[in-house]
Amino acid sequence: MSTGYLESGRTRQKQRTRDQLIAATRELITAGDTPRVEEVAEAAGISRTTAYRYFASQAELLAAAYPETAATSVLPDPPPSALDERVAAVAGFFIGRVQEAEPQQRAMLRLSLGEVPHELPLRQGRAIAWFVEALAPTADSLGDEGVHQLALAMRAACGIETRVWLSDVAGLAPAQVSALQQWMVDAIVKHALTTPPPT
Known part of the structure; x- marks a missing residue:
């Protein structure tokens, strides 16, 4: 309209x-x-x-x-300096948002599998920007492209797509899904410190 x-x-x-x-x-x-x-x-x-x-x-x-947020940052104020704490804060917020709005998220996911305008919320990438901000301490070692790739991996781990698979295919309960998604993000962070993502 x-x-x-x-x-x-x-x-x-x-x-x-x-x-x-x-x-x-x-x-x-x-x-x-x-x-x-x-x-x-x-x-x-x-x-x-x-x-x-x-x-x-x-x-x-x-x-x-679709429930939206205009937040440009979801880090606490003041933001933690430790990388794992920064990433955990963003992942926790994002996983919680997805869980709270799972029906709407699923509807948008179903629609996104068809012909959908690029501007739909599921494709706007706000979570990627949140993760990029959380990963700021790694910018010198990973470079901008490495940070972006790492943010993509984290977004994939804790988004609705993974949640649907863990719920519907793996049969996990909602709390188990959220806990496993958070663990996946933590594991990605630890691995990236020794093995940077492909660029």
């Missing part, structure tokens, strides 16, 4: 309608669906025509329902 439509006339009512659509989307996602705009409209008791004024596509709708 264009910002102009939301901001032109009866803005409070329009915001309420948008919020209703997003709430209905999240409920359907939590139930295990990857809903289309018309399904959300029906669940929210809003006409399809109106719903499409707010969200022109399923991708836009799911992106709006």
Whole structure:
């Protein structure tokens, strides 16, 4: 939906309608669906025509329902100096976010396997920037490319993709998944100190 439509006339009512659509989307996602705009409209008791004024596509709708954070850093203040503590803080935050919003994360993952605009949240790479910041103490020894590769490995270890496999294929309980993902990140850090990632 264009910002102009939301901001032109009866803005409070329009915001309420948008919020209703997003709430209905999240409920359907939590139930295990990857809903289309018309399904959300029906669940929210809003006409399809109106719903499409707010969200022109399923991708836009799911992106709006996706829990986001604008945080540019997730390190504590002041940040720890020890590398393992810095990385553990970021990994813990990210793993927790994924676990809390697992239904929405799964919906975005399902959608991302098809034709999806590049700007969807799952592909925005905020976690990679968080890991790059955590890895700052290794910049001199690994170089920028090495740090980036290491951040990619950590993101892969603790993202929704790995969580889905550990849950659905390996059969681990949620707490076990989170603990193993955190261990994987710790192991990657330790290994990278003696064997830098390929660049």
